[in-house]
Amino acid sequence: MQELEERIQSEGTVKEGNVLKVDAFLNHQCDVRLFDRMGAAWAEHFAGKKIDKILTIEASGIGIACVAAQHFGNVPVVFAKKAQSINLDGDQYVTSVYSFTKQKEFPVIVSKKYLNAGEHVLLIDDFLANGKALHGLIGLCREAGASVTGIGIAVEKGFQGGGDALRAEGYDIDSLAIVDAMDPATGEITFRH
Numbered sequence: 200m201q202e203l204e205e206r207i208q209s210e211g212t213v214k215e216g217n218v219l220k221v222d223a224f225l226n227h228q229c230d231v232r233l234f235d236r237m238g239a240a241w242a243e244h245f246a247g248k249k250i251d252k253i254l255t256i257e258a259s260g261i262g263i264a265c266v267a268a269q270h271f272g273n274v275p276v277v278f279a280k281k282a283q284s285i286n287l288d289g290d291q292y293v294t295s296v297y298s299f300t301k302q303k304e305f306p307v308i309v310s311k312k313y314l315n316a317g318e319h320v321l322l323i324d325d326f327l328a329n330g331k332a333l334h335g336l337i338g339l340c341r342e343a344g345a346s347v348t349g350i351g352i353a354v355e356k357g358f359q360g361g362g363d364a365l366r367a368e369g370y371d372i373d374s375l376a377i378v379d380a381m382d383p384a385t386g387e388i389t390f391r392h
C-alpha cells in the first residue's frame with residue numbers, strides 16, 4: 200500500500216534491535232483515516248471470503264481492527280487480553296505470547312463466549328515480526344474450533360521471518376507494507392514489492 204509505505208518513509212524511525220517506530224500514526228497516535236483506507240485494502244484482498252469475526256491482540260491491534268471491521272459488514276471485533284482481570288469471567292482460552300516490544304511473556308486470553316467452533320476468523324494486527332502474536336491467536340482459534348480465513352497486517356518486517364513461515368504453513372497474509380531491510384545507522388528502509 201503506497202500510502203502506508205510513504206508514511207513509514209516520512210515519519211518512521213529505525214531503532215536498534217529491529218524496532219521500527221511508527222507511533223506518530225500507527226500505534227500510539229492513531230491516524231483513523233489511514234486505518235480506514237487500510238481496512239478498505241484488506242476488504243479488497245479478502246473479498247468473497249466468509250468472515251464472521253475479527254480477532255486481534257492487545258494493545259496496538261485494537262484500534263486498527265475496529266476501524267477495519269466497518270469494511271467487513273461491521274462484524275464483531277474480539278481482542279485477546281494480555282492480563283487476567285476481574286472483568287474476565289467464565290471459561291477462557293489461554294495461551295502465552297512473548298511480546299516483541301515489552302520483551303516478556305504475557306498470558307493471552309479470550310473468553311470462550313467470544314470465539315466459537317465453526318466461526319471464520321480474520322486476524323488483524325499492526326505488526327508482524329517473528330510471528331509470536333499470530334501463533335498465539337492461531338492457537339486460540341484452533342482450540343476453539345474456529346478457522347483462520349486470513350491475516351491482515353499493517354507492517355510486516357519481512358527480514359524477521361515470521362510472515363514467510365506462516366505463508367509456508369498456508370496462511371493467506373495480506374501485509375500492507377513489508378519491510379525487507381532497515382538500517383538504524385542510516386535510517387534507510389527498503390520495502391519488498
Ligand SMILES: O=P(O)(O)OC[C@H]1O[C@H](OP(=O)(O)OP(=O)(O)O)[C@H](O)[C@@H]1O
Binds near residue numbers: 298301329333
Ligand atoms: O510477530 P511478533 O514478533 O509477535 O511481533 C508482533 C507483535 O508485537 C507487537 O506487540 P507488543 O506486545 O510488542 O506491543 P503492543 O502491546 O503495543 O501491541 C505487535 O502489536 C504485534 O502484536
Ligand SMILES: O=c1[nH]c(=O)c2nc[nH]c2[nH]1
Binds near residue numbers: 219221326327
Ligand atoms: O512499534 C513497533 N515496532 C516494531 O518494530 C515492532 N515489531 C513488533 N511489534 C512492533 N511494534
